Amino acid sequence: MSVTYATTEELAAMQEQLTSNLSVVWILLNSINIMLMQTGFAMLEAGAVHRKHIKSILSKNLMDCAIGTLAWWGFGYSIFTMSNEFATNKTESFAGFFLMFAFAVTCGTIASGAVVGRLRFPTYMILAFFIIGCLYPLIAGWVWSEKGFLYGRYTDVAGGVVVHGVGGVCAFVAAALIGPRNDRFDGLGTGDVVVVPSPGNSPPLQVLGALLLFCAWFSFNGVSAGLGDAEGLNAASRAMVTTLLASSAAACVGLILVRSITGYYDLGVTFNCLLAGLVSVTGNCSLIDTWAAVLIGAISAPVFIWSDRFILYKLHVDDPISASALHGVVGIYGGLCTGVFHRTEGVIHGHGDLLLVQLWGTLLIVVVSGVSVFVVLQVLRLFSPKRKLTVSAEAQLLGMDFYYHDRDIIENLTAARIREFNVRKQAMARALALSEKTSSSHSDGTASQAASSLSADVVVGDMDFEAKKPVFSLLHKKSGV
Known part of the structure; x- marks a missing residue:
């Protein structure tokens, strides 16, 4: 019986095919884990709002995925790749389509909790459709598509600015433009404004949501750092470790900081600081050393706490889940940290070019995101009843669930x-x-x-x-x- 041996070229081709297959499996499995972030956001927001708005906020999170899928399939992915290959069935890049959709819907759903309790449901659906189908793919294409003008210049490994920064800016602009809930501030417009407490209805749901996000974040950062080959998996491993270190440092610092200021431990601030640590290294998770991850995460806690208080107590912007500070401010902070702590091109190694690129690139992304959402909401205002984006005062008092759902x-x-x-x-x-x-x-x-x-x-x-x-x-x- 004769034995046939493969040639060197055939072995190389087989190895390449195997690596390609492993990369597809790696992308698909991690994409599924990233989609579980929607469950995390839903639980976190459902626990953070008043019980009279629970069905409304859950419906928004559910419809983010549904309406976002159609937007991403229809034109979002084409905007991202700057081609129409997927829409015309001229490509089979389904794994890439699925992964980038998971990122897009994450960006879109960040704004849902910031407008809870007052924004009209149809208005929010249109806003989510715009963010997922137009705004996010445009900015992501600039940074990650080979045809993008920021590709190879601006550094954002997993979307610290492209996903979370954009989502946070959209949340801030929307919350500021539509105004606060009627019962959030007392004496608004006078010199003596009192912030009326707005506690959540379920701490267990909030913690469950935060922990689901925490677990899914390892896939979010890991799959962005590398594919299924040896080099890619090493980069993914580094990304996961730095993600773990940054979030842990942020949670510890947040717990101690709030205890030293207020005299008590605050569960909500603690898990938000945990999430702030995750956001802060999302853009640089595979490009920094472990000590830098700890430092970046530790600083992200006071960045979040102080920016959140400034937005609420000084700007009087009503953001029930602190998305503006958590994703917007901390995401921007993380993007700038990339230029400082990069392992080879950072300021700590005597290089300043990357930091300059991060500065003007982040500024451009923030301005485009903010102006776009502002314009869209102003246009929607023109077609809204009584030119108001929010529901009536009566609807806010009785709850969004009563008016938009089963009238319980x-x-x-x-x-x-x-x-x-x-x-x-x-x-x-x-x-x-x-x-x-x-x-x-x-x-x-x-x-x-x-x-x-x-x-x-x-x-x-x-x-x-x-x-x-x-x-x-x-x-x-x-x-x-």
């Missing part, structure tokens, strides 16, 4: 009752703020007593609110929605 409402609960309840809650917030200001100079405790009295009244009202849950009633008026 508490018996005898009217807009007037909820409005009265919120007035009393705001009065309590003012009394508590007054108590803090006067506690050092007044010993009689009058303000504190007033605050306590108001607090007790609100608790009683809230208990009465809960007692009427079992029976449903429909309001006959659907004003302005």
